[in-house]
Amino acid sequence: MIKRSISVAFSNYIQTFPVVALIGARQVGKTTFAKEYAKQQGDKALYLDLERTSDRNKLRDPELYLQSRSDKTIILDEIQTMPDIFPLLRSLVDDNRKPGRFILLGSASPVLLQSSSETLAGRIATIKMEPIHYRELTKGILMENHWLRGGFPESLLSNTDSTSYNWREQFIKTYIERDLPALGSALDPLRLQQLLNILADIHGGILNYSSIAQSMSVSVPTIQRYIDFLEHAFIIRRLQPYHINATKRIVKAPRIYITDSGMLHSLLEIETHDNLAASSKLGTSWEGYVLQQIIANISERITPYYYRTQDGAEIDLLLQRGTKTVAAIEIKYSSTPTLTKGSVLAFADSKAPLKIIITPKAHGYTINNNVQVHSIKTMWDVLEANKLIK
Template identity: 25%
Template sequence: MIPRLLEEPLRKRWNSGKALVVMGPRQVGKTTLLRKLCAEHGQYLLLNADEADVRFQLENANVARLRQIIGPNQVVFLDEAQRVKNIGLTLKLITDQLPDVRLLVSGSSSFDLANEINEPLTGRKFEFRLYPISWQELVGSVGFLEARRQLETRLLYGFYPDVVTSVGDERAVLQQLSSSYLYKDLLTFGGIRRPELLDKLLVALALQLGSEVSYNELARTLQIDRATVENYIGLLEKAFIVFRLQPFSRNLRSEISSSRKVYFYDNGLRNAILADFKSLGLRADVGALWENFLVSERQKVLHYNQIWSRSYFWRTHQQQEIDYLEEQDGMLRAWEFKWNPNAKTRFPKTFVETYKPIQADVIHRDNFESFVGVL
C-alpha cells in the first residue's frame, strides 16, 4: 500500500471525540486507508452500507438499536455511508449518545452524504477528502528518480491506486473504472435519466480540457438547455469526476467574468473517456494534459496541507491570460504552465500592474516538484 498523506491528519483528530468523515472518488483507497487506521487500535466494527441488511438496520435507528449493533466495539467504521437513508441523524445519535465510540465514515459521493450530515453533525465532525494518489505520495513510495521516470505514464494513465500498481495493464483497469464505477453514484443519487447524454457531455468536456467552457455552446452542441448542462456538470463535481475553476475578476472591465474552466480529478480517467492513450510525442493535447495534471495535483496539495486559498484563472477579452491563480489572505500568486522548459512566457503587464502578485512563476517539466508539494 502506498502511504497516504491523509493518514497523519486523521491520526491527529483520532481522539477529538468527533466523527471523522472521508469523502472522495470511488476506488481511490478510502476503505483501505480507514481500515488500516482502525486496525492500529485493535478490534473494530466494519459496517459496509453496500450490504442491504446493514442499510436496513441503520436507517432511522434509535439509540437502543445502535447499542445492539455496535456492542462492545470502541471503534466503528461505516463504509459507503451515502447509501443509508437519514444517515446524518444516525451518526448524530452515535456521536451524542455513545461518546466513547470512535466513529469513522466514508462516502464515494457528496450527493446525499454531504446534504444529510452537514446540519445534524454541525460541530460533531471533521471532514476530509481523499484523492487519487498524489505526486508527493508517489515520490514517497518509489523515490524521486523513479517517479520522474513515470511522469509521461502518469500524464497518460493517471493516479488511481489500481492503475499505479497495475504496470502494463493500465488501460484495462481504467476501462473497468470508467465503465463500472463512473456513473454508479450519478445514476443512483443524481437522477440521471439519460446516461448517453452524460457520455456526450463528458466527451465534450474532455475535448475542451484547459480551455474555457461555454455552457451555451455545450447546450447547442448537445441539443439540450443550458440549465441541464449546468445541472449535469454540478452532478459530475459531486461525484468527484470533474471540478471547476472560476475566472478571477476584480477591477478591469476587459476581464472575463462569466466563463469557467473544467478539469478532471484524474488524467487517466479523462483519457479513458476519449479512449486515447497515445504517447505524448504523438499528441496535440500535451499542454492540456500538463495543465490538468498540475491543477489537479495542486488541489491535493492545498487540501492535504490545510492551506485555505481560492483558485482561479484569469483572462481578458483581448486574449491576455494566466493559467492559474491562488488568493490567500488578500495576496495573489500567479503561475503559467508550459510543458516545454524553453517556451518563452511573459506575464501580462496589465495584470501585474493592477494586482501586484507576490509571486509569478512559470511551471514546466523541469521545475514542477515544489508546485505539487515535493520540496
Template identity: 30%
Template sequence: MCGSAKLPCSGRGACPRGSPGRKRSRPSRGRRRPKGGSGGGDGGGVPQCERVLPGPSSHLRLAQEVAPPTPKGKRGRRAWKRCSSRSSPVFTSTTAAQLDPQGFLSGLQGRVVLDEVQRAPGLFLPLKALVDRDRRPGRFLLTGSANVLALPRAAEHLVGRMALFTLWPLSQGELEGRKEGFLSALFAEEVPPVQGEGRWPLERLLRGGYPEAVRLPPERRGAWFRDYLATVLAREVRELSQVERLGELPRLYALLATRPAQLLNWAELSRASSLPATTLKRYFALLEALYLVRTLPPWQANLGKRLTKSPKVLPTDPGLALHAAGLDGARLEGDPILLGKYLEAFVAMEVVKQAGYAGVAVEVFHYRSHSGEEVDLVLEGPGGKVVGVEVKARGSLRPEDLRGLKSLAQALGPRFHRGVVLYLGRETVPFAKDLYALPLEALWRL
C-alpha cells in the first residue's frame, strides 16, 4: 500500500515516487501550500520537494500518475537529491494494514510513507493515537490518489493533526524546469516585460501535465488517457463509495470535459446526463475527490451589484479533458471560440497550481455579474489587493476585451491593484493605468 515517496517532499512540484496513481490527500502532501508559503526563486526549482513538513503527519493528494524526469538546473537537481536521499520506510502490505491497523503501525520506526492510504481507512484511528502521543513533525507522509477527507470518519480522526497538499499535474514551469513567479509579479509594483512566441499553445493543451502522457509521443497519448480514465474510474471509485451505475461516471466526466470553464448548472447537467440531481451531485463529488475536476468559486464582494454565485467547473488536466471530449488539434484550430474556453480552463488551472507555492498568499476566484460583466480570474492577495486576469485566444486585442477589467477597477477603487489580459501575441502592451496585455508565456516565464 505504500509507494517509494521520500521525505521531506511536501511542496508542489516533482516529488520522486514509484507507485502509480494520483495522490490526492495527505497529512503532508502535494501541490497545495498553506497561504504565505515561500515561493519564487531561480529556475530549475522543484517546488514540491522544497517544502518542510509542518506537522507530525501530512497527506499528499496526488493528481499525477508517475514521477516526472529529474528536473533541470543546479537548484532543481539539488532539491531532487535532497528528497531522494532522505528515504523513509516503504511498505507494500495492504493486507496487513487492513487486518491489524494498530499492529501494523506500531511496528514502524522512524519516518514512514504510507502510499494509497485510502485503501486502508482503518489506519486513521490508530494513526491519530500515535500522532497525539508524539507530535514531532514529519513522522508520517500519507499519499493517495483520492481525497481521504472524502472517506467516512477520516476527517474527524485527522482534523488538526495533518497538513494537506495537492499535487496537480505538472505545471508549465515544471515542464520547462523553472519556478514560476507570475503571481508574485502581478502583485509587485511593476510587471516586467515578457516576449511571447505568438503561437497557439495547442501542444501544451493536448499533452496536459501527467508525467507519463508528457513523455509519450502524440500518437500514443490517446491510449494512455483512455487506460488511465478506465483505471481511475473503476479502481479508485470503489475505495471511496458504492456506485450503482459505474458506467455513468466516464460519461459524466466526458460531458464536463466538453464544458470547460463553464458555470456549474445542476439542472442543465441533469438534463444532459439523464441523471437525477441527487445522483449527479454525488457523482460530481466523486470526480472532485479523484481530482479529475475542480470548481472555481465565484468572487463575492460588496460592490453594490448582483453577482453570480455559481462556481465554474475546471477539468484539472487539459490533455485528459480533450481526449474525453473527442477533440484534437485540428478541431481546436478550426474553432477559436472552443479553443478560448479550453485556454481559459488551462490558464485557471496553471494559476491554481502556482497559488499553492507562490511567494504571495493568493486566493483564486472568477467574477461575473448578472448584467454580464465578467472577469475570468480574480486573484485576491495580500492586504486585500485584487488583480483581474482575462484570457483571450487571439494574437491581437480589441477595446471591448478590457471592459470587464475596467468595470472591476471602477467598482473596487484603491483595492484594484492591476488588470492583465493574457493573449497569444508577442508583446507586453500597457493599455492604461494598471492595465496590461501580456503574452501567454508570461504565465510560466515571469
C-alpha cells in the first residue's frame, strides 16, 4: 500500500479537532485511508457508508445512534449525501468536544463545502486528498507511468496500460452519468462530456468562457456555473493570473487544466507512451503534470499563480507567500531548455529569489540569469530548502 502524505496532518488534526474532513475526487483513496485508520483503532472506530442502504438505515434516528456511540470515532463516508446531519454534528460536538469524534469523507460539492464551513466552523479541520503524487511513489513505479496513467490508485497500479486506460474510461463515464448528478449537477451527460473534451483540448491554455459557450450554444453564465462545479469536484483546476506590476498590461483570465494527467490522456484518447510521445499535446501535458505535482505539495501558506503580459512576458508558475513572490517556475519538455525572450522578461518582472526550469531529465545546473534547471526528481530538494513544500 502506498503511504499517503496526508498521514502527518491527519494524525495532528485527529488529536486536536472533534471533526476531521477528508475531501477529494471520487476514487482518490479517501475510503481506503479511513478504513486503514479504523482498522488500526479496532473497536474504537466505526465506519458507515452513507450510500449503503443498511448503513443509512442505522441513522433513522441519527441523534440516538451517534450519541450512544460517543466513545467511538464515527467515520461517515459520502457525507455530501446527508447534508441535513451537519447541525446535529455541531450540537453533538458542542456537548462533547473530544478530539477525533467524527471523520467525514466526501467528494467536494457546494453543499458539502458550505455546510461544513458554516455549520462546523471552529470545530472542523479539512484535508484535501489529491491523487497519488510524485513524492508518494514507491520504488518500482516509474515517473513515466505516473505521468501517463495519473494518480488515481486503480489507474496507477493497474497491471497494464490498457487496463489502466479502460478503468479511466469507465471512471469518466460513471462520473458524468452518476456521480456528478449526485453532487447536484443538472447538466446533460452528453453536454458534460462535450465540455470535458473541450477543456482537455485547451488544457494549459487561457480560459475563454465566451468561446466555449458559443461552441456549445449555451450562455456564458451557464458555462461558468458548470466549470465552477467541475472545479469543486476536483476534475479541473483554474490557475489564476498574478498581477505583479499594476503598470503592466496583464492577461487577466485564468489558465485551465485537467487536474489529473491520466484523466487528461483518456479525454484526449492517449492510451500508450507512444501515443503520448507522438501527441501535439505532449508539452502541455507535461506542464500540467509537473504543475499538479508541485501544487499538491506546496505549503498551505503558498499560493500558486501564472504570469503573462500582453507584451509577451510569460511564466508557467509563480509561488507567492503573503505579498512576496518566492519562486518563478517554467516547465519545459526539453532536454536542452533555453530562455525565451518572454521567460527572461517574466523572470525579471517576478523578482523571485528562486528561478527554476523543470524538464523531464536534468541533474541540476544553472544557466544565465541565475536560472536553475532541474528534473522533477531533483527539484524537491530545492523547493524544500526554500521552505516551499509541506
